[in-house]
Amino acid sequence: MDAKITLLPGDGIGPEVVAEAEKVLAAVGSKFGHTFEFARALAGGIAIDQTGNPLPDETLAVCRQSDAVLLGAVGGPKWSDPKAPVRPEQGLLKIRKELGLFANIRPVKIYPALAEASTLKRDVIENVDLVIVRELTGGIYFGQPQGPVDGPNGRAAIDTMHYTEAEVARLMHVAFKIARQRRKKVTSVDKANVLASSRLWREVAHQVAAEYPDVEFEDVLVDACAMHLIRRPGDFDVVAAGNLFGDILSDEASMLAGSMGMLPSASLAEGKFGLYEPIHGSAPDIAGQGIANPLATILSAAMMLRTTFDLPAEADAVEAAVDSVLARGYRTPDLAWSGETKVGTEEMGDLVAQTVIEA
Numbered sequence: 001m002d003a004k005i006t007l008l009p010g011d012g013i014g015p016e017v018v019a020e021a022e023k024v025l026a027a028v029g030s031k032f033g034h035t036f037e038f039a040r041a042l043a044g045g046i047a048i049d050q051t052g053n054p055l056p057d058e059t060l061a062v063c064r065q066s067d068a069v070l071l072g073a074v075g076g077p078k079w080s081d082p083k084a085p086v087r088p089e090q091g092l093l094k095i096r097k098e099l100g101l102f103a104n105i106r107p108v109k110i111y112p113a114l115a116e117a118s119t120l121k122r123d124v125i126e127n128v129d130l131v132i133v134r135e136l137t138g139g140i141y142f143g144q145p146q147g148p149v150d151g152p153n154g155r156a157a158i159d160t161m162h163y164t165e166a167e168v169a170r171l172m173h174v175a176f177k178i179a180r181q182r183r184k185k186v187t188s189v190d191k192a193n194v195l196a197s198s199r200l201w202r203e204v205a206h207q208v209a210a211e212y213p214d215v216e217f218e219d220v221l222v223d224a225c226a227m228h229l230i231r232r233p234g235d236f237d238v239v240a241a242g243n244l245f246g247d248i249l250s251d252e253a254s255m256l257a258g259s260m261g262m263l264p265s266a267s268l269a270e271g272k273f274g275l276y277e278p279i280h281g282s283a284p285d286i287a288g289q290g291i292a293n294p295l296a297t298i299l300s301a302a303m304m305l306r307t308t309f310d311l312p313a314e315a316d317a318v319e320a321a322v323d324s325v326l327a328r329g330y331r332t333p334d335l336a337w338s339g340e341t342k343v344g345t346e347e348m349g350d351l352v353a354q355t356v357i358e359a
Ligand code: NAD
Pocket: 013, 017, 072, 073, 074, 075, 076, 077, 080, 092, 260, 261, 277, 279, 280, 281, 282, 283, 284, 285, 286, 291, 292, 293, 294, 296, 334
């Protein structure tokens, strides 16, 4: 296969972890006989510094010419003044909207070697293997009207939670298709007892569920879901939610695994195109020290191989290499708490790449 991948390293530890994922993809290419062509473009704070725009038009153009995008992270204290006219996060919202990335997929899996990293008891998290499917381009983050409004009682502000039937249906189809490749269970999250947009969400979710009779289906209110996720997380397989609820629940679910440095994500458009990124941010506190954990970005690259390029054996090879490196006791400092072998960002990338080649 010949594939074009755009790298958006971004800010802070972004460039450090993206370099290691690139290394691992190159190893996959040489082991399995694929050519991955890499292009680099600016996004985030670095793009603001160099062009005044967190997502320059040239970056969008490069992304559109590629088969998939791998993003590091954007943001940092330098650009975080809330009064600043442009902020790195605006680039993230824009890229999702412009590239039609409507479904965010976040798998959360517990690595036996890392179970101690969770704040929850081992017996609660032992069997956790779930995926949050979050709607990414609609709902309250994009609904209009939005903004400050002058009211008779002083300052006020408004946000609008808006969903169309089509937006809910396409997200639910993604969730059911993922469930079919897994344990065949979908949990749809809403707040249908209070919100009109959630009642539509529930109605459409049921209509789509009827098309997948082989997949078990349940509705759960978002407040109950927040509770069940820490009480009985092992019961969930695929959890589908709107933009706001999915944002909050996916962060909650990520903490089951204990470490930010291990969790990948994908944001998918219609068809095969996707943007892949670790769930963590730019970690300015450790940037430039060569100690960031690159595994979340490497695992995001594995998701790219499986989802955009239909290369399941190659994706399995990367995930197995990560398992093997951890099982052999290698840890970046964020994961090393009891005498394991500490390695830096580059060495961790080298170990995974080498394991892919030698497997
Ligand atoms: P963060 O995820 O950057 O860091 C939180 C903590 O986790 C820090 O202590 C950090 O050192 C640690 N950490 C994160 N990733 C790590 C890794 N790979 N290896 C080792 N340790 C890691 O979150 P934050 O500090 O709240 O945000 C920092 C900046 O990142 C902010 O500007 C924020 O807006 C931005 N951010 C960007 C994204 C994104 O690009 N998608 C997501 C979240 C936050």
